[in-house]
Amino acid sequence: MTATARESSFTPRRRPRDRRRQILAAAAALFWSEGYHRVGMADVATAVGIAPSALYRHVRGKQELLLAVLDEHLARIEALVAAPPDDLLGGLTALTLERREFGLLWEREAGHLPADEVRAIRHRLRAVAAVVAAASAEPDPATAELRGWAALSVVDSPSHHRWTLAGDRFGDLLAGAARAVLTAPLPPATGPPAASGRPRGLAPASRREALLAAATRLFGEHGYPAVGLGDIGAAAGIAGPSVYRHFATKTDLLLAALSRGNEALWLGLHHALARASDADDALTLLAADYTAFVAENPEIVSVLVSQTIHLPTEPRDDLRRSQRAYLAEWVALLTAARPELPAAEARVLVHAALALVNSLARVHHLAVRPGARARTAALAGAVLRT
Structure with a gap:
């Protein structure tokens, strides 16, 4: 075989167009199941089937990877609420069941992120909750906000467990529960506000x-x-x-x-x-x-x-x-x-x-x-x- 023939028979491997999405999905699954502290960049690379050096073409380090995981899922939520479908809660539930990791990662691992990034994510979540609150048709703004956050927490609850249900039942049940909190009768918001900070009290002698x-x-x-x-x-x-x-x-x-x-x-x-x-x-x-x-x-x-x-x-x-x-x-x-x-x-x-x-x-x-x-x-x- 001539050199020209050998060269013409070689087809270089092409990087998949969705490589970054593969990386983020693998990282999310590993961070969720093993914990951020136990997962190395090499573990993520192995899960995707690439060399660690290739991983660094997409992110500079593990902290940036965690931020990218949270940002990607939140961006998908934002895209949905920007043009909400008729069944907003059903759409949000479907996103959660497709990728369950966000809620637990946000709660458990956000401390690994810079403070300004944490504040930015909180601001984005408040905007999402406001859209859900508007869907409640609740006339009182404070109660509508409460209902919006409550509905989001229901939708996101599968992040905290691994149970599932057959077919569409999982999504239907969760979306129904989220709708219930948007309309459930509530006791009046009476009484003094709770203290904004916990009282110092006394320390134990022990x-x-x-x-x-x-x-x-x-x-x-x-x-x-x-x-x-x-x-x-x-x-x-x-x-x-x-x-x-x-x-x-x-x-x-x-x-x-x-x-x-x-x-x-x-x-x-x-x-x-x-x-x-x-x-x-x-x-x-x-x-x-x-x-x-x-x-x-x-x-x-x-x-x-x-x-x-x-x-x-x-x-x-x-x-x-x-x-x-x-x-x-x-x-x-x-x-x-x-x-x-x-x-x-x-x-x-x-x-x-x-x-x-x-x-x-x-x-x-x-x-x-x-x-x-x-x-x-x-x-x-x-x-x-x-």
């Missing part, structure tokens, strides 16, 4: 408890990877070496915080069950108790929702088993109150209701409004009764 409280707050605010034992000791007013008398490692502190929060949820469940007259009454009481717990313990809830991934395998699996059992109690109550509802659908609605409560608590200006807790609990109840 140094161990002081460390645990400081660790829970810092993990909730900044994420586990960004916090060191020195930071925790300083926040608790305890010198660095003294921390080790109470907790040998930072992981021990995380496990203690998660265990404390998990057991508190179980106590709340038993408290609601003990007062209930039937399953439907128990759901109402449980929604109110859970809403109050989230409002009063935002850091614990943030750690429970987003920081479990940082535990070693065995305690992480143990904690997740307990969390699944807790959710199963909600599902059992819901199916008892609504015998026509399949357990799989009840599970999706329970996740959506809890996500609604957790999400609204993080929108600070909504959480401090008069009547916020009662209204949030009512919206969660509307989801459960969709």
